[in-house]
Amino acid sequence: MNIKNTILPPEWSSKIRRYCLQSHSKIRGQYKGSHRSQRFGSSLEFSDFREYHSGDDVRQIDWNVYARTEKYYIKRFLDEQEMRVHILLDTTKSMSQEVKWMVAKQLTVALGAMVLNQDDHLSFSFVSEKNVPPFRRKGASFQKAFEQIVAQLEEPTIAGDFTDHAMKVIPKDLTVLIIISDGLEPIEKWRTFLKQTPKVAGDIRFLQIQTTQEIAPAYTGDVELLDMETKESLNVSMSQTVFNSYQQLRERHQSQLIALCQQYGISFLPVNMNDGIQYILFQQLLKLHWIG
Amino acid sequence: MGFLNLSFLWTMIMPLIVIIYYFFRKKYIQQSVSSTLFWREIMKETKVSPYLQHLQQNALFYLQLFALLLMMFVLLQPYIKTKNISGEQIIWVVDTSSTMLAKEENETIFEKHKNEMLALSKKLGGKAVTIVTVGAEPKIVLQDEKNRARIERAIQQLQVTYSHEDWPNTMDFLQSIIGKKSTAVYIFTDAIEPKQLPKRTKNIKWIVQGSEKKHQNISLQRFGAIQSAEGIEAIAQIENQNPKSQQTTLKIYNADQEEIARKTINLKANHITKVRLDNLKSTDALTARLTANDEYAADQSMSTLLATDSSQIFVDQSLHQLISKAFQSIDSSASTISSNQLESIQSKSILVTNHTDLLHQSKNPILLIGRDDKKALKVDGEVKIIDPKLFSYASIEDIYVEKVYPKVRNAKTLVTVGDTPLIQQTENGHIVVLMDLQMTDWALHPSFPLFLWSAKEKLTAHNSQLGTFKPGEKRVVSLPESKKGIDIYTPNNEYIKSIADGGSFVAPSKPGLYYVKTDSDPLYFVVALEQQEKTLSEGTSFQYGELSKQNTINKDNSIFSTILIIMILALLIVEWEVQRRYGFTN
Known part of the structure; x- marks a missing residue:
C-alpha cells in the first residue's frame, strides 16, 4: 500500500522541497501566499517610502522618520500572494508505455510537491471518461494526499485525443499551467488546443514527454506496429529509407510544435523519459529556470 | 500414359x-x-x-x-511463325566436287554455299542438322547435331575433295537416312537436274541451291606423253567452252617443275584444239599448265607420267603349269619360255624359275620356286610366318608342306615350316620358295595367287611410278620398305602427308603431280581430275516436294x-x- 501510494523515493522529498516553481507571470491568486507580488501589501518585504497624503492609513506612518525629519512618510511593504498552478496530465493511452507513464507521474508529483510546498494553490486534472472532480488544494500539508492521488491513477484508458478534451478540465485564472503530454497528436489538434490556453493562464509550460524508442526507433525487420491509442495496426518493413522518412516526419512535427508554442507564448521543453527523472528535474528544468 | x-x-x-x-x-x-x-x-x-x-x-x-x-x-x-527452316529433320547435302571451285564474283561457289549454310545455321531454331558431303562416296560430316557452335565449326571445316559427285549413290544413301521423318533436304551444289532427285516427295522437301551463272572456262581435257627415240612427244587437248575465241599459253614442266616448253595457242569458240609438242627433254613426269583468263582454275593443269617399259613376267617352262596360269591371270603379258632363254631376257623383267644359279647371274628380279641343284627333304611341323610383308593379304599358315629344299645362303627367312626355312628373300631382293608345287597343297589355297601377286609387286617395286589416281582414291599399292614410314610430297617438295604402308594408301584430293619419298628414286604418281569435272554446267536453284502440312508449321516455341x-x-x-x-x- 505504501509502495503504491508513493512514487518518488522518500529521500527526494527534502531535495524537492528546496526548489520552487519560478514564474514571471503577474496573475496571482487572491489569497495570501508566499510569492512576492507587484502590489503593495502587508508582507515583511520593505518596498519604499512615500509622503503621506490625506486619506492614507495613519497606521502606516513611519514615526521614526517623522522624529528625524518632522515629515509624514508612509512605509510601504510588498504584498505576498499565492500562485495558482495547474498541472494537466495527458492520460490518453499513448502515455501508457511503462517508462513514460511512470516518469510522467513522477514529474507530476515532483512539480506538484514543489507548488504545495510553497503554500501555493495547486490544481491537477487529467482527461477522464468519468467526471472526476479535479484536485484543488493549497498548503504543504497536502503533499502526501496529492502524491497518493497521482499514484493511484489508473493506467491510461482514454481512447480519444487528449487535445479534444483538455480544455474542459482546465480551471480559469491560473498563474502557471503545466501541460505534460507526449505531443503525439496531429499538429492541427494541438493548434486548436494551444490557441485557447493563453486565455486561462499567464504562464504556460508544455513538457513534452518522449522516449528513446520514439526519437530513434530501433526496430529491425518486419514489424507490426500497434497503436496503443487507436489499436490500429500497421505493417512496416524497417529499412534505412523508412527510418529516414520517420526521422523527417518526426522532426517536422517537433518544429511545428515549437513554432506553435512560440506563437502563443508557451515555453516548450521536450524531455526524454529514458534520461530519468533526476536529470529532467534537476538539470533540464533548472536550466530553463522553470524551477529555482 | x-x-x-x-x-x-x-x-x-x-x-x-x-x-x-x-x-x-x-x-x-x-x-x-x-x-x-x-x-x-x-x-x-x-x-x-x-x-x-x-x-x-x-x-x-x-x-x-x-x-x-x-x-x-x-x-x-x-509458337511464332518465323522464317526458320522447316521439317523435322534437316539434311544439308554439300557437293565437294572440283567444279564447286568455279568462281562467282569474288568467291567460289563452295565458299558462297558455306556462307549460306552459316546463315541458315542461325535460323535452325534448335533443330538437328545432318551434313552430308558428296564426292566419290557420300560421307556424313555431322549427324543430328543441335549445337550451333559445332555446326558452324563443321561448316568451316568443309573442303573441296575434287572427286566427282556421285549423285545416284548419294540419293540412295539419303533415302536411308531420311526414313519416314519429314525432312528438308538442302542440296548445295553447282548444278543438278531435277530428274536426278528421287521421285519420292512425300514428306521430303528438296531445296536445291545451284549456281545460276554461266562460267567462263577453258579446260585442258587431255594430256599425254610417250618416250620415243627422239625424245618425249606430248599431246594436249584443250577445249574452249566459251562462246568467244581466246588465246592461251600452254606451258610444259618436267618432274622438277622446270619449264621445258611453251606454246601460244588460239582457241576457237566452243571448239577443241589439239596441240602437239615434240622433242622434249627426258623426264619422269610432265605437267601441262594453261594460262588463260577463266573462272575455273582446277582444270587448267594436268600431269602425266611417262610410260616406262612395263616389267614383263617370264615363267620357266619347267615349272608347274599352275604357276604360269596364275601369273597369266595376274598379268596377261606374262609368258612362258624355256629355261635356256631365261638368261637372255632384258633387265627389269621378272623371271620365275627353279634355276638356282640365276640368283647370282641374272640382274633381273627372280622368283625362285624350287631348287634344281639340291634334293628336297621331308619336313614336319607347322608353317609359321616370320616376316609378314608378303602375306599382308592372305596368311599361308594353314597349308600343308611335305618336303622342303635346303635353304639358300645369305638370305633372310620369311616363312618357316617347323624349324626349316620355307620362303626366303636374298640380299638382292630375289624371293626364294624352297618347295615345288607338288610338295604342298598350297595351290589349292586362295593365298597362293595372292602370294604370287605380292611377290610380283615386290619384285617390280623398284619402278619409278605409282600410276594415276582419282582425287582421294584409296588403292592398295606396293611401296618399297621404309623404316621411317612413307611421306608424300609435291614436286616443289611441299610435305603433304605420311602413310603407314602401301595398304593404306589414299591419294591426296588436290589434282596434280606428287611423289613418294623413298630411300632411292622418288616414286611419282598423278592425281587427275575426272573428266566430268572439267565441264562446268549451268545450274538452277529450285524447290521441289512438300512436307506434310502439320510439319510445315514452324514451331519455334523454344524461345x-x-x-x-x-x-x-x-x-x-x-x-x-x-x-x-x-x-x-x-
Whole structure:
C-alpha cells in the first residue's frame, strides 16, 4: 500500500522541497501566499517610502522618520500572494508505455510537491471518461494526499485525443499551467488546443514527454506496429529509407510544435523519459529556470 | 500414359518454391508504440492513387493469377511463325566436287554455299542438322547435331575433295537416312537436274541451291606423253567452252617443275584444239599448265607420267603349269619360255624359275620356286610366318608342306615350316620358295595367287611410278620398305602427308603431280581430275516436294518457353517481395 501510494523515493522529498516553481507571470491568486507580488501589501518585504497624503492609513506612518525629519512618510511593504498552478496530465493511452507513464507521474508529483510546498494553490486534472472532480488544494500539508492521488491513477484508458478534451478540465485564472503530454497528436489538434490556453493562464509550460524508442526507433525487420491509442495496426518493413522518412516526419512535427508554442507564448521543453527523472528535474528544468 | 519431356521434371522445383515460400512467409513481430502517427504518414506516401492502393492490397492475388495464366500459356505451347527452316529433320547435302571451285564474283561457289549454310545455321531454331558431303562416296560430316557452335565449326571445316559427285549413290544413301521423318533436304551444289532427285516427295522437301551463272572456262581435257627415240612427244587437248575465241599459253614442266616448253595457242569458240609438242627433254613426269583468263582454275593443269617399259613376267617352262596360269591371270603379258632363254631376257623383267644359279647371274628380279641343284627333304611341323610383308593379304599358315629344299645362303627367312626355312628373300631382293608345287597343297589355297601377286609387286617395286589416281582414291599399292614410314610430297617438295604402308594408301584430293619419298628414286604418281569435272554446267536453284502440312508449321516455341519460364520465376520473386512488404491483406 505504501509502495503504491508513493512514487518518488522518500529521500527526494527534502531535495524537492528546496526548489520552487519560478514564474514571471503577474496573475496571482487572491489569497495570501508566499510569492512576492507587484502590489503593495502587508508582507515583511520593505518596498519604499512615500509622503503621506490625506486619506492614507495613519497606521502606516513611519514615526521614526517623522522624529528625524518632522515629515509624514508612509512605509510601504510588498504584498505576498499565492500562485495558482495547474498541472494537466495527458492520460490518453499513448502515455501508457511503462517508462513514460511512470516518469510522467513522477514529474507530476515532483512539480506538484514543489507548488504545495510553497503554500501555493495547486490544481491537477487529467482527461477522464468519468467526471472526476479535479484536485484543488493549497498548503504543504497536502503533499502526501496529492502524491497518493497521482499514484493511484489508473493506467491510461482514454481512447480519444487528449487535445479534444483538455480544455474542459482546465480551471480559469491560473498563474502557471503545466501541460505534460507526449505531443503525439496531429499538429492541427494541438493548434486548436494551444490557441485557447493563453486565455486561462499567464504562464504556460508544455513538457513534452518522449522516449528513446520514439526519437530513434530501433526496430529491425518486419514489424507490426500497434497503436496503443487507436489499436490500429500497421505493417512496416524497417529499412534505412523508412527510418529516414520517420526521422523527417518526426522532426517536422517537433518544429511545428515549437513554432506553435512560440506563437502563443508557451515555453516548450521536450524531455526524454529514458534520461530519468533526476536529470529532467534537476538539470533540464533548472536550466530553463522553470524551477529555482 | 507417358511423358514426352521428362527433362522438364526439374520444374517440380517451382511448386516446391511456392510451398517453401508459404512456410517461410513473413512474420510480423508485434510492437506496440505510443502512436503510429508518423508511421501512418510514411505508409501513406506509398498509397497514392486508389487504383494503386487496390493493386497493392491485392497484389498477391493478381500476381498469383498472372503466374497461373502464364503457366497455362506455357502449356498451350505458343509458337511464332518465323522464317526458320522447316521439317523435322534437316539434311544439308554439300557437293565437294572440283567444279564447286568455279568462281562467282569474288568467291567460289563452295565458299558462297558455306556462307549460306552459316546463315541458315542461325535460323535452325534448335533443330538437328545432318551434313552430308558428296564426292566419290557420300560421307556424313555431322549427324543430328543441335549445337550451333559445332555446326558452324563443321561448316568451316568443309573442303573441296575434287572427286566427282556421285549423285545416284548419294540419293540412295539419303533415302536411308531420311526414313519416314519429314525432312528438308538442302542440296548445295553447282548444278543438278531435277530428274536426278528421287521421285519420292512425300514428306521430303528438296531445296536445291545451284549456281545460276554461266562460267567462263577453258579446260585442258587431255594430256599425254610417250618416250620415243627422239625424245618425249606430248599431246594436249584443250577445249574452249566459251562462246568467244581466246588465246592461251600452254606451258610444259618436267618432274622438277622446270619449264621445258611453251606454246601460244588460239582457241576457237566452243571448239577443241589439239596441240602437239615434240622433242622434249627426258623426264619422269610432265605437267601441262594453261594460262588463260577463266573462272575455273582446277582444270587448267594436268600431269602425266611417262610410260616406262612395263616389267614383263617370264615363267620357266619347267615349272608347274599352275604357276604360269596364275601369273597369266595376274598379268596377261606374262609368258612362258624355256629355261635356256631365261638368261637372255632384258633387265627389269621378272623371271620365275627353279634355276638356282640365276640368283647370282641374272640382274633381273627372280622368283625362285624350287631348287634344281639340291634334293628336297621331308619336313614336319607347322608353317609359321616370320616376316609378314608378303602375306599382308592372305596368311599361308594353314597349308600343308611335305618336303622342303635346303635353304639358300645369305638370305633372310620369311616363312618357316617347323624349324626349316620355307620362303626366303636374298640380299638382292630375289624371293626364294624352297618347295615345288607338288610338295604342298598350297595351290589349292586362295593365298597362293595372292602370294604370287605380292611377290610380283615386290619384285617390280623398284619402278619409278605409282600410276594415276582419282582425287582421294584409296588403292592398295606396293611401296618399297621404309623404316621411317612413307611421306608424300609435291614436286616443289611441299610435305603433304605420311602413310603407314602401301595398304593404306589414299591419294591426296588436290589434282596434280606428287611423289613418294623413298630411300632411292622418288616414286611419282598423278592425281587427275575426272573428266566430268572439267565441264562446268549451268545450274538452277529450285524447290521441289512438300512436307506434310502439320510439319510445315514452324514451331519455334523454344524461345517462348524459356522467356515464359524466366517470367514466371521473376514473378515469384516479385510475389515474394510483395508478401514481404505487405503480407496477407485479407
